[in-house]
Each structure stands twice: as C-alpha cells, then as structure tokens.
Amino acid sequence: MKRLTQRDIAQLAGVSQATVSLVLNGGADAADRIPEETRRRVQKIIQETGYVADPVARRMAKGRNNILGVFTYEPAFPSAQADFFAPFLFGIEDAAQALGYDLLLLTAAARGEDGRKRIFDEKNRLRLADGCVVLGRDFDRAELVRLMAGDFPFVAVGRRDDAGAPVPYVGADYAAATAGLVERAAGMGHRTLAYVGPSEGPESTVDRWRGFERALAEQAAELVLHIPFAGGPERETLEKVRASGATAVFFTELADAIPFKRAAVAAGLSVPGDLSIVVLGSHIRPTDTGTRFTTYAVPREEMGRRATEVLVAMLEEKSGVQQVLLNCEPVEGETLGPISKSKV
Numbered sequence: 001m002k003r004l005t006q007r008d009i010a011q012l013a014g015v016s017q018a019t020v021s022l023v024l025n026g027g028a029d030a031a032d033r034i035p036e037e038t039r040r041r042v043q044k045i046i047q048e049t050g051y052v053a054d055p056v057a058r059r060m061a062k063g064r065n066n067i068l069g070v071f072t073y074e075p076a077f078p079s080a081q082a083d084f085f086a087p088f089l090f091g092i093e094d095a096a097q098a099l100g101y102d103l104l105l106l107t108a109a110a111r112g113e114d115g116r117k118r119i120f121d122e123k124n125r126l127r128l129a130d131g132c133v134v135l136g137r138d139f140d141r142a143e144l145v146r147l148m149a150g151d152f153p154f155v156a157v158g159r160r161d162d163a164g165a166p167v168p169y170v171g172a173d174y175a176a177a178t179a180g181l182v183e184r185a186a187g188m189g190h191r192t193l194a195y196v197g198p199s200e201g202p203e204s205t206v207d208r209w210r211g212f213e214r215a216l217a218e219q220a221a222e223l224v225l226h227i228p229f230a231g232g233p234e235r236e237t238l239e240k241v242r243a244s245g246a247t248a249v250f251f252t253e254l255a256d257a258i259p260f261k262r263a264a265v266a267a268g269l270s271v272p273g274d275l276s277i278v279v280l281g282s283h284i285r286p287t288d289t290g291t292r293f294t295t296y297a298v299p300r301e302e303m304g305r306r307a308t309e310v311l312v313a314m315l316e317e318k319s320g321v322q323q324v325l326l327n328c329e330p331v332e333g334e335t336l337g338p339i340s341k342s343k344v
Contacts, residue, residue: 004051013038013045064315068096068308069129071106073117073136088135088157091304099312104129119143126152131311133157133304138202155311157303159203159325168314170307170324174204174281177296177328178211179218181250181278184294184330186219189339190248190276194225194241196232196260197252197280208252208280234259238267247276247339254282257293261335272337279335281328294333299326 006024010017015038022034023042045051070076070092076085096103106125119126119134120143126132131153139156144163147154159171185193193216199209216223225244227237230253237260241249251257257279261271269275279295306324313319 004049009042009045009049009051012049013042015042064130066101067104067129068092068101068311069104069106069126069132071117071119071126071132071134073134073139076105076107084137085135087300088304091301091306092133092308094301095305095308095312099309101130101308101312106132116140120146130315131155133307133311137204153311153314155307155314155322157307159207159323161203166321166323168310168321168323170303170310170322170326172204172281172298172300172303172328173325174207174298174328175211175214177330178208178250178280179215180330181280181294181296181336182212182215182221183219185248185276185278185336186215186221188276188337191219191221192224192244192246192248193221194227194244194246194249195223195252196227196237196249196256197230198228199226200228205252212250212280230256232256234263238263241275248278248336249275250278250280252280254279254293254295257335258291261291261293272335273340276337276339277335291335292331292333294336295331296328297331298328302326 006017006020010020013020019034019038020042023039024046070089072085074085076089093103104125106119106129118140132155134147134154135157139158139160141163144156144160144167148163148165148167154168156167156169157171158169160167160169182193195209195212197208198205200206213223215221224246225240227240234256237256249257249260251260257277261277264271264275264277271277277293279293281296281298282293303326306326310319310322310324314321
C-alpha cells in the first residue's frame with residue numbers, strides 16, 4: 001500500500017501542502033494563520049486516513065521529532081538483572097509520556113571484544129532521536145569522551161566523572177547514604193567494621209567507598225577487614241570477619257549478604273546480636289524473603305524520570321548541562337543493632 005504524503009492529505013482536504021505542514025507542526029503560526037474550520041478539516045482527514053508524519057520531515061520543520069533514544073550498555077531486559085534496569089525504564093517512560101515524547105530503545109549496537117555494547121559503530125542510529133538517555137553500571141570511558149566532544153544531546157543515568165567537560169547526569173548520592181549508615185552503626189557502638197566489595201571501578205562503587213572512608217574518620221571507627229571483591233565463599237568470608245574482630249559488616253552487594261547471613265546463623269551467631277550486617281543499596285530482589293536487611297533505597301525510578309526531564313530541558317533550550325544527585329532513603333531493616341555486651 002502506498003504511503004500517504006502531506007500532498008495526499010492536502011488534496012483530500014482541499015488545501016495547500018503548506019497548510020497541512022502548519023497544522024501538523026502546530027504552534028502559534030497554525031493558530032494565527034489558519035482558520036479554525038480549515039484546521040479541523042485537515043485534522044479530520046489525518047485521523048480518517050491514519051496518516052503518520054515523516055519524522056525526518058518534522059525534524060527539518062521543527063528541529064526536533066520528539067523522539068528520545070534510550071541506550072543501555074548491558075541488556076535492558078535480562079532475567080538475571082531485571083531489577084536493575086526496570087525501575088529506570090519505568091521512570092523514563094513516565095516522564096517521556098508526560099512531556100509528549102516517544103522512546104526509541106537502541107538495541108542494534110555492535111559489541112566489542114569484551115562483549116559489551118557500543119554506542120558508536122556502523123549501525124549507529126542515535127540521530128533518529130533528538131537526544132539520548134544513557135544507562136549502564138559501567139560506562140565506556142572512550143565513548144563518553146566522544147559523546148562530550150560531539151553535538152548530540154544526552155544525559156547519563158548515574159554520576160559520571162568529567163570527560164573533557166562536565167557530563168550531564170542524574171545520579172544517586174551513594175557517598176552520603178553510605179556515610180549515614182556508618183554513622184548509624186557507630187551510634188550503636190560499632191567501632192570495628194568490615195567492608196566486603198571493591199573500592200575501585202565505576203563511579204557508584206567509588207562513591208560508596210569514599211562515603212565509607214569519610215565516615216570512618218568522622219566516627220572514630222576502624223576498618224579491620226576489607227575484602228575487595230564480591231562473590232566469595234560465604235563461610236570463608238565469615239571466618240575472616242570473626243578473626244578480624246569486626247562487629248558490623250558492610251556489603252556492596254545484597255547477593256553476598258544473603259548467604260553470609262545464613263552462614264552466620266548456621267554457625268550459631270545471632271544477627272544482629274553477635275554480628276550486624278549492612279547492605280549499601282541493591283539492584284536485585286532478595287530471595288531470602290525472611291530477612292529485611294538494613295540498607296538504603298536507591299531512587300532508580302526517580303533517576304530515570306529526572307534524567308528524561310533534564311534531557312528534554314536541554315533539547316528545548318530551557319537549561320544547560322545539569323548534574324543532579326538524588327538522596328537515597330534509609331531502610332531500617334533488622335540486621336543492624338546495638339553491639340552485644342559480650343563484644344564491648
């Protein structure tokens with residue numbers, strides 16, 4: 001079936017093609033220059049024929065086609081990490097709909113030698129969209145520098161270090177949230193702490209570590225054990241924690257805290273009586289539904305929503321580059337308690 005054009009709509013409505021273009025693009029010009037009856041007639045033909053405006057043509061007319069790209073470095077809908085991206089995407093969709101923009105999920109990107117997706121390759125379709133929201137646990141630094149050097153508008157979800165210039169982002173304030181948990185632990189008498197997780201890597205990892213280190217000094221607490229990797233055998237981790245004398249253990253991954261807690265209980269320890277456990281945020285749904293871990297909630301949906309709003313504000317020239325950090329709400333949980341009298 002032949003694709004309808006603006007010329008076809010103009011012939012059916014008995015108006016010029018320029019009139020159809022004005023009606024489609026809207027704005028003050030359409031209201032001022034086209035009689036209401038003519039505008040309604042054109043709109044009626046558009047509705048009856050199901051005509052869809054060519055986005056490229058609209059881009060030429062308005063400078064935008066009201067389409068936002070969404071790029072994720074990791075698969076957007078994997079079963080293993082479904083809880084990581086889903087809240088971000090909920091927020092992005094909600095904001096885009098409210099602001100009158102469509103979304104284009106960019107999935108045809110090539111993969112590098114490490115298997116990770118790449119923004120820039122021969123299949124690059126970024127410019128089908130007006131701008132892009134970019135997500136990923138670990139960004140490609142070279143691509144971020146290239147994005148900053150170009151003229152394509154984008155906003156990163158998650159704080160990003162400068163890449164030749166300040167990067168527009170909406171992130172979570174992991175440093176402040178982590179420091180808050182250390183302060184709570186210290187307030188309950190914990191002065192010897194263990195940390196299970198890396199101190200280097202993506203900005204979110206570094207921010208957690210910086211918040212932890214800062215709070216140690218402020219609370220006169222001591223780091224007696226640091227296991228700089230995740231996913232180690234829980235019994236081995238428990239043995240190291242007990243040998244160190246730590247009374248509270250901070251995990252960067254809930255997936256490590258769950259088996260560790262089970263191992264502690266199996267060894268005859270009470271949590272939090274003999275040993276407290278704190279989790280520094282999480283992106284997975286806990287399988288141990290019987291335990292509510294002390295942690296903080298990362299505002300992932302709000303991050304997606306705000307990132308979309310920031311991007312649209314840039315596109316519509318309502319603001320320049322913005323860097324926004326959102327608060328993480330503390331979750332009381334049941335795994336952090338006063339230090340046992342036997343430990344004092």
